[in-house]
Amino acid sequence: MTQADTRLVQTAVIGGRDSEVPVILPEEPHNLDEFRRQFGTDRFWCGTLLGGCGEKLMTKRYETKVCHFSHYPDRDGIRAVCHRSANGEDSADHLFIRLHVKEWLAGQGHAAQSDLRSLGHGPGDAVDFWLRATGQHLRFVLRSQDYHSWRRAADSLGAREGHVDWVFRPEGAVTREMTARQGYALRVRCETAGADRRVLIGTVTEGSQVSWEPLEQCRMTRDGLVTPALEGLRAGGRVRQGGMRNHPLPAALPLHGARIVFAVDPAAKRPVDAELSIEGRYLVPGFVKPAGSRIIRACLSLPDEVPAPTEQYVYQLSGLVRLLITDPVAADAPSWAVRADSLTQLQGLDAERTGLWRPSVALRDETAPAPQVRQVEPESRPSLPERGKVAATLRRELERVAAERTTTTWSELSSRIDLDLAHLPDPKRRELLVEVDRPLEPGKPLLSVLVLAPSGRGLPYLGTVLRLLGAPAPASDAALQRWSAVEIKRAQDAYSRPTDPAPASTPTLRTPPAPREKPATADAAGLSDVRAASHQFGELRRKLAEAAAIAPKASPRRAERLGKAVKQARTHVAGYEAARLHGRALRPWLRASYPILDELTRLIGHPVASPQPAAAGGTSPVAKAMPKARESKLGDVPDTPPRPDASKPRSTEEIDAIASRFEEARRAGDLAAAMLLQQQAGRIGEQQLTTEDKQRVRRLCTVMAKWIRPRASEAAQIALRAVLEGLARPESSNDLLELRSGLAHARILRRRCRGSLPEDIQVLFDALQGKLNSAAVSQDSDEAPAHRERNLAHTEALEQFEWLRDEIRAAQSADDLPAVQAARQLAGPLYARKLSEADREEYTPFMREVKAWCGERVPQRQVDPALRRIRELLTGLAGHRKDGSVDEVRLALDEIARLRGSLAEGLSSSEAAAVARWHGRLKQREVSRRERSRQKSGSGPRTPLGKAEGPAIPRQTDRLPAEAIDRLAVAARKVLTNTARSGGKVLTWGDLRIRMGGALPHLHPDDQGELLVAVDRETPAGDPLLSTLIASTDASLHWIYRHVRFSLGRERIPDADLETHWATEVLRLRQRWRHR
Incomplete structure (x- = not known):
């Protein structure tokens, strides 16, 4: 029996299951008819970004009840299973806010990146906007959030992003905290307007009603989001300067125990205040919230017989509640605390409504009675012991990390020292790292650089740690990353170096030191043996990694010998921990490690420890291509040259220096350094040089390319093999999204490989691709084959593009121009040919931003x-x-x-x-x-028969009369108006000709301008021109747009700002015509 879908779904998305374009269904039947005429009937999906199932929806029309979306039943007539929790008209507000705020920012000239955030409920809990040009961060919080979570997020975002503006939908304790800090708070709500939701911004002040104003009337300034009401508050001096950096304003604290709740602050130290200490009582730091008031920090005084409260619960004060306050001493402010005789633990929803905490246990579980709380062992957090003890423990562990010649993260440190460091806020972590490296000693490497972010990059607050230590911090992020790499190497060398290493000035191959026999003692191994063994352990692990990389390329005989050496080395490495724990066995382990390491080094190949000068008898390819460098200048060349200055021509010495350093990188096999030098040589080649220097640079670039290309392809092939083998492991996840993401990464690496792949890699790639196709086919088996193939192709292209987008963002944050250019070169064909129209429109601002970013960093060519x-x-x-x-x-x-x-040189061909x-x-x-002049004077030939003599044929016979242009303008204006109403897609002249049904002929350029002037002759002065929708074939600004504005008497736009102005006008046109 067929079952109807009784869920009243009011919102959906258009275009696909993962679409970001929301729509709301009208409730009245006559409005639904107009909605169907505008959007059709089969374009709606229960979108995944709405928390839905991703299936198609149909529109249900009723005369006697509310119209709504409904899921299609399956073949048996049973309704679809959907676990979407929010179906009302506000369930898509996060998508409407993302859409309208992005358009609003673009209308004010801000290029913003937006992202949806989950706070535990779904993808629409919060919406983030990053304005990279101004370094601002705008967050819309659409779900209620407890005070602790919001405080941690605010501290983390403030330390990482700088200026953060918060806009809240719900009213609660957090908005009152914002009002107490800066004098106001911002709220957001949406109102239904047809098939759209209008965004309103509210200004909250103490003791006043919320003032709601449309988003279009607000402005985005250097100080953040400013509403008209907020401008009035600032003019009246009612807004505090400093924003979130201010301390909260004083609060009146009513001492009515039944109306005061308390929660422990786990990050605060136990106060030691003699004046507030009372015999038989103890102090607990935390957060106090009276009913109807904001949250404040305070200490609670409790009797010794009352069990200590824990951070897992929220408590209500009971018994006799008083305010303890001391007299002020000299200029010191008085100390105060809240005194209570007992506590009552709040349960479930009562605790959640306070805004102080969200219970970590299910509501149906019964909580243990209060007398048993003292028996529960508290969590081991680093804030509870003294900070000095935690820092000492952390320092010892980081020294062990350096001795192992590796790095770590906060999560790994938490597991190693059994302290919950992974959940500490960034300011607390920063204080710990400062304590670890304090006091700063000259020449001693810093241990804090060994702690990295989960992505493998340096911590975002490392520069702040250096400044707090008093150490000189690099000026830019790229310089900081380079400095960190050098400092990590210094720290590892300092804590893992043997006692008597070879002199640093001797550039010889590393040879194992002969073990010295010492008199046997009853003590364990000495410090020198421990350090030497740790160094050998790190060297063995590094050689094992190198052996794993070259084993597939080795000959059969060499591979067999290498396999035996690797097996012996792994067995020896496995015995390191046991030998380290038993000091007497460490020296034999160290003595046995030298022949094993020598055998591995001999089979893998001896790397040169430091670059050696070229042999006298041989000449390298670079030496053949370049004249001999002047040795007096090469010694002064820095290891990492600065970015070339576009205004300064490159000298012979600089070209010779790059050639010399490339020769060193080539001998050492350093591919990364060679690629960097290739980029620098390319930038030199773009300067205004002499003809001789240009030829030398071309020869150098040719030699570099011949050496770099095969090795870069080999490196990409090794990375491709690692990615595919990771996806093919039996223990790897069978998640379809993980498989798609991994194969997208593999396809990018495949493009970097030259020629055909080895047979085993190709077979593995094809097997994983077949696995992905079969999984996708089984998931979408009810779709048509052609439609399924298009979806697969589009999904693969989008995943590859998004992976490249993440690579570009990471490279931009490191100021790595070559990496951005390489990823952009791969992303361009995907964007132009394989992305859908909706995806191209979404990523167009991103591609333009990347283009502008690269243009700012690439020196402009000096043209004669x-x-x-x-x-x-x-x-x-x-x-x-x-x-x-x-x-x-x-x-x-x-x-x-x-x-x-x-x-100086001739023209190009x-x-x-x-x-x-x-x-x-x-x-x-x-x-x-x-000929025409002879005909006019009568001396030319006679006019042929059948043609009347008359004046000469006028110039430009292909121009249309004014009446024809006016008739065409009426039809063109109608087409452009309909285009603006349906989304404002830009059109080429060919598109316009097709939409006019072939009535538009191929026009002379002047006639094109007159036609567009006639189209916009009746456009009001303040409105954007309809001719703005006419674009070039690559969807960029058409050259005729400037002339149309001039002919209509519009304000002249400078050439540098014209393209940005045109893009803004297109967005304004879409917004203006959307509701007409």
Whole structure:
């Protein structure tokens, strides 16, 4: 029997299950009819970003009850299973807010990146916006959040992002905290307007009603989001300067025990205040919240017989409640605390409503009675012991990490020292690291650099740690990353170096030191043996990793010998811990490790410890390509040269220095350094150099490319093998999304490999691809095959593009221009050819931002002024190809001939061909003009029979009369109006011709301008022009837009701002026509 879907679903998304375009269904039937005419009937999905099942929805029309969306029943008539928890009109507010706020920011000239955040309920708990140009962060919180979670998020975002603006939908303890700190708080709500939701921003002040205003009336300034009401508050001096950095305003604390709740602050130390200490009582730091008031920090005084409260619960004060306060001493402020005789533990929803905590246990579970609380062991958090003890423990563990020649993260440290460091806020972690490295000693490496973020990069607050220690901090993020890598190496060398290493100035191969026999003692192994064994242990692990990388490429005989050596080394490494624990066995373990390490080194190959000068008898490819460098200059070249200055020409010494350092990198096999030098050589080649220097740079780049390309391909092949083997392991997850993401990464690596892949890698790649296809087919078996194939292709392309987007963001944060350019080169074809129209529209601002970012960092080419003038003249001739006079063309060609004589190098082949074509056209026009003049004077040939004699044919016979242009303008305005209403997609002239049904002919450029002027002749002065929708074939600004604005008397826009202004006008046009 068919069952109806009784869930009244009011919101959906358009375009697909993962779409970000929301829509709300009207409740009245006549409004639903108009909704269907506008959006159709089969474009709606129960979107995953709404917390839905991802299936299609249909619209249900009723006359006697509310219209709504409904799931399609299956073949048996049973309704679909969907666990979506929110179905009302506000269930898609996070998508509407993301859409409208992004358009609002773009309308004010801000390029913003948006992201949806989950706070434990679903994908729509919060919406984040990053304004990278101004370094601002805007967060819309749409779900209620307890005070502890919000405080941790605010501290973390404030330390990492700087300025953060908070906008809340629910009213609660957090908004009162914001009002107490900065004098106001911002709220957000949405109102239904047809199939859309209108965003309103509210301003909350103490003792006043919320003032709601449309988002369009607000502004985004350097100080954050500003509403009209907030401007009035600032003008009246009612807003505190400093925002979240202010301490809360004083609060009146009513001492009515039944109306006061308390929660423990786990990050605060137990206070030791003699004046507040009373015999038989103890103090507990925490948060106190009276009913109807904000949360404040305070200490609670309890009798000794009352069990100590824990952070897992919220308590209500009971018994006799008083305020303990001391008299002020000198200039010191008085101390105070709240005194209570007993506590009552709140349960479930009562505790959650206070805003102080969210219970970690299920509501149906019974809580243990209060007398048993003292028996529960508290969590081992680093804030409870003294900070000095925690720092000492952390320092010892970091020394062991350095001795193992590795790095760590906060999560790994938590498991190693059995302290909950992973959940500490960033300010507390920063204080611990400062305590670890204090006092700062000259020449001693810092241990705090060994702690990395989960991504493997340095901590975001490492620069702050250096400043608090008084150490000089690098100026930029890229310099800080380079400094961190060097400092990590220094720390590892300092704590893992043997007692008598070879002198640093001797550039020889590492040879194992001969073990010294010492008199046997009853003591354990000495410190020198421990350090030497730790060093050997790290060397063995490194050699095992190198052996695993080269084993697939080794010959059968060498692979067999290498396998035996690896097996012996692994057995020896496994016995390191046992030998370290039993000191007497450490020295034999160390003595046995030397021949094992030597055998591995011999089979793998001896790396050169430091670069050696080239042999006298041999000449490297670089030495053949480049003249001999001046040795007096090479010694002064820094290890990492600064970014080339675009205004300074490159000298011979700088070119020689790069060639010398590339030769060193080539001998050492350092691919990363060679690629960096290749990028620097390319930038040098773009400067204004002499012809000889240009040829030398070209030869150097050619040699670099021949050496780098095969090795970069080999490195990509090794990385590809590792990715595929990780996906093929039996213990790996069978998650479809994980498999797709891994294969997207593998496809990017495949493009970097030259030629065909080895057979085993290709077989593994095909097997994983088949596994993904079969899983996707079984998941979408009810779709048509062609539609399924398109979905698979689109999903794969989108995943590859999103992976490249993350790579670009990471490279931008490290200021790594070569990595950004390489990823952008791979992302361009995916964006242009394989992404859907909706995805291209979403990522267009991102691609433009990356293009602008690269343009700011790539030095502009120095173009010869004469060559620039020749190109301008050729462009002007092309723009007036048909209406340019003979005299104008002759003058332009004469000037080009004069300028060509002053060029250091000749014109390119295409430019020379263009000049030759114009000389030919000039000759033809001169002949035609002479013929017309002879006909006018009567000396020319007679007019052929059948043709009446008359005046000469006027110029530009392909121009349309004004009446025809006016008729075409009416039809073009109708097409552009409909396009603006349906989303405002930009059109080319070809698209416009198709939409007009072929009524628009191919127009002369001047007629195109007159047509667009006629289209916008009736457009009001303040509205964006409909002709803004006309774009070039690559969806960029059309050259005619400037002339249309000039003809209509609009304000002139500077050339540098014209493209940004055009993009803003397109967004304004969409917003203006959307509801007309």
